[in-house]
Amino acid sequence: MPSDAHPPLVDVLCVGLVCVDIVLSVPHHPATDEKLRATSRLVAPGGPAAVASAQVARLGGRAAFAGLLGDPARDPFAPLLRAAFSAAGVETSALLAAPGHETPLAAILVKPDASRAVVSHRPAARSVCQSMIDEFRLSQPAFPPARVVLADGHRPEWNDTLAGHARAQGAPLVLDAGSWSDSVRALAPLADHLVASEACARDALGGADPAAAKPAALRRALLARDDAFVVVTLGPRGLVWSSPSEAGALPAFCINSLDTTGAGDAFHGAYALGLARGLHAQDRLRLASAAGALACTRAGAWTALADAAEIDALLALP
Numbered sequence: 001m002p003s004d005a006h007p008p009l010v011d012v013l014c015v016g017l018v019c020v021d022i023v024l025s026v027p028h029h030p031a032t033d034e035k036l037r038a039t040s041r042l043v044a045p046g047g048p049a050a051v052a053s054a055q056v057a058r059l060g061g062r063a064a065f066a067g068l069l070g071d072p073a074r075d076p077f078a079p080l081l082r083a084a085f086s087a088a089g090v091e092t093s094a095l096l097a098a099p100g101h102e103t104p105l106a107a108i109l110v111k112p113d114a115s116r117a118v119v120s121h122r123p124a125a126r127s128v129c130q131s132m133i134d135e136f137r138l139s140q141p142a143f144p145p146a147r148v149v150l151a152d153g154h155r156p157e158w159n160d161t162l163a164g165h166a167r168a169q170g171a172p173l174v175l176d177a178g179s180w181s182d183s184v185r186a187l188a189p190l191a192d193h194l195v196a197s198e199a200c201a202r203d204a205l206g207g208a209d210p211a212a213a214k215p216a217a218l219r220r221a222l223l224a225r226d227d228a229f230v231v232v233t234l235g236p237r238g239l240v241w242s243s244p245s246e247a248g249a250l251p252a253f254c255i256n257s258l259d260t261t262g263a264g265d266a267f268h269g270a271y272a273l274g275l276a277r278g279l280h281a282q283d284r285l286r287l288a289s290a291a292g293a294l295a296c297t298r299a300g301a302w303t304a305l306a307d308a309a310e311i312d313a314l315l316a317l318p
Contacts, residue, residue, distance in 0.1 A: 009145045010091060011061040011276040012269070015162055016049030016152030016176070018067045018095070019104035019120070020077045023261060023300050026109050029117065044302040045084045046106055048152035048176050048265045051301045055269030055291060057089045058305045061276065063269075064144045066094035067155060070103040077103040084302065094143050114257040114296065122154075145169055147276040150268060152176040156183035163190045172275060176268045177222070180204050188223035195231040195271060196222055197264055210234070211249075215242035229281065233267060233292070235260070241285060250285050253293040253314060262301020267292035270311070290314045 024038035045051070049065065056063035065085060072078040078097055085092045104122040142161050143149075149166040151159075151173065166173040175191035177184045180203035188194055201210035204221040210232045213221070219242060224230045231241045238251040270291035274284035290311045298304035306314075 008062070009147065010064040011146070012053070012056045012148045012150055012272045013064045013066065013094075013143055013146035013171075014049040014053035014056070014150045014152075014269070014272075015066040015094075015143070015155060015158060017047035017104060017122070017154035018045060018050035018065065018069065018081055019047045019106050019122070020044075020081065021046030021106050021108055021261070021301060023108045023110060023259070025259075025299070026111060028111060029109070040299065042300045042303060044300050045081050046262070046301050047104070048154070048178055048268065049150060050081075050085075051262050051265035051305070052150055052152075052176065052269030052272065053085075053090045054088045054302055055266045055305045056273045059270060059273055059291075059308050059311070061273040062091070063089070064091040064094065064146065066143055066158070067096070068101050069095060069097045070101050071099045072097055075103050077105070088302075091144060108261055110259045110261065110299070114260055116259065116261055146171050148172055148174060148272045150174045150176060150272040151187060152178060152268075153181055153183040153187055156186070159183060159186055163187070174268065174272045174275065176264070177201075178264060185223060189225055191225070191228055193229045193231070193271070193275065194222055194224050195233070195268055198232060198234050201232045211237060211240055215240075215247040218242070231271070231285065233264060235263075239285065239289065241281070243281065250282075250289060253290060255293045255297055257296040259299045259304065260296050261299075262304055263292040263295045265301055266295035266305055269305075286315060287311065 021044050023042040025040040026036055026038050030036040053063040053065040069078040106120040109117045143165045149171045172192035174193040175187050177196035177200045180200045211234055219230050227244050229243050233239045236252050240249045267288045271288035274287045294306035295304045
């Protein structure tokens with residue numbers, strides 16, 4: 001490729017957390033000092049933006065991921081994750097291997113009723129890691145061009161650069177607001193599409209049920225722009241949404257849930273791809289809801305993602 005050639009445009013650039021998920025199926029929560037035997041295990045990539053990028057690729061979209069890995073010379077998880085992105089067809093020019101950074105790890109205990117408990121280890125980036133990020137910014141464009149940018153708020157040191165990149169590309173910024181963190185609060189007023197979890201919205205509302213909140217109050221609590229499209233996912237209760245001029249709700253698909261890990265990540269990836277493909281709001285929401293529902297029918301997050309044929313089949317049901 002000539003040196004002055006522009007990098008190819010991706011449908012969705014996903015920016016944020018990548019980790020390793022260790023999923024153990026257990027009969028119940030372990031008690032103090034109890035030795036509990038898991039009935040199954042799964043080791044796979046995780047992280048909201050990382051799984052969303054894989055969902056985009058699984059649905060036939062062109063995806064890119066930007067985030068941090070540990071030093072592959074010292075971190076055994078870094079090569080595993082890079083290989084998984086490659087196998088999924090996700091572009092990784094902005095995936096950095098950072099000295100002094102440990103790849104995050106999540107241990108997930110899944111009970112028979114599909115509920116889960118998560119213990120995660122997410123070390124803060126060291127100063128040497130920040131130096132590498134700064135060097136990366138100077139050596140090449142920080143992020144590849146994209147039709148849509150999706151951020152999960154887990155790389156707060158990139159927030160300003162990310163927002164500037166989206167503006168320069170004319171790409172709508174989709175915020176995966178999984179928790180009401182400082183980084184999410186900083187990105188919320190910049191987002192064109194704010195897609196929040198029920199837990200995040202409850203925190204923003206001071207504990208109130210987001211399904212019962214008036215749309216205007218919910219939008220204010222989430223710090224949404226006046227012109228933003230806002231969605232709050234409610235698990236088995238479906239979702240509520242609002243635009244500047246209207247609001248509504250969408251019920252959840254009826255499924256047999258096995259493991260809810262990654263359902264929100266699948267939703268966000270499918271939603272962002274629907275936006276990149278120019279789908280109308282209702283079609284975007286149904287596509288995303290179907291992806292999230294199907295992710296609950298299999299174990300894990302990355303390994304549970306549905307393809308286009310499976311989603312089309314679910315959407316065709318009454």
